[in-house]
Amino acid sequence: DGGITQSPKYLFRKEGQNVTLSCEQNLNHDAMYWYRQDPGQGLRLIYYSQIVNDFQKGDIAEGYSVSREKKESFPLTVTSAQKNPTAFYLCASSPDGYEQYFGPGTRLTVT
């Protein structure tokens, strides 16, 4: 089955801790993206990567970091510098840089 997986579905952390969200795809897509969604709001782009070993900041990259060492994987680290990390995080991939397909998301709660 081809698709995008994000784990875990729910994640709880204490304030001050870094946390890494997983995103894996077996669609052979070059481009991958991370979005944040707050309750009742739209999507905001955190980081994106068009090719392995390269990534760019999106609109709200502060307090986040990513890596793209493998085509299939694009993990997102939410650092303690992110002031309001509690949110729904969505990962996506794209075959051509335009059309995007999404994973099921991870709901992060930081207390």
Place this chain on the structure above:
Amino acid sequence: AQKVTQAQTEISVVEKEDVTLDCVYETRDTTYYLFWYKQPPSGELVFLIRRNSFDEQNEISGRYSWNFQKSTSSFNFTITASQVVDSAVYFCALSEESNYQLIWGAGTKLIIKP
């Protein structure tokens, strides 16, 4: 500057009614792509359709249809004979050929009452 406007924040209809979700976009590019996504309560975004700027042909897929009009910069989405399972937030998005990012509308929450 590129922009996507979904003026309808929330729409509520009774099951079996037809409903149209509006999407208006702004772009300076001559080549661009428009998308609709569905986000059910589970949260995952589901890709519904992609329309290229050079193809103004309307699309129908079952109860779903899309009306793309470049003259009014609109890409509206109609659900015919709505069902409770259609309840979700629907997002319209724009991607320009020169920019590998999606510009998202704010979304329209659609509530279908039984």
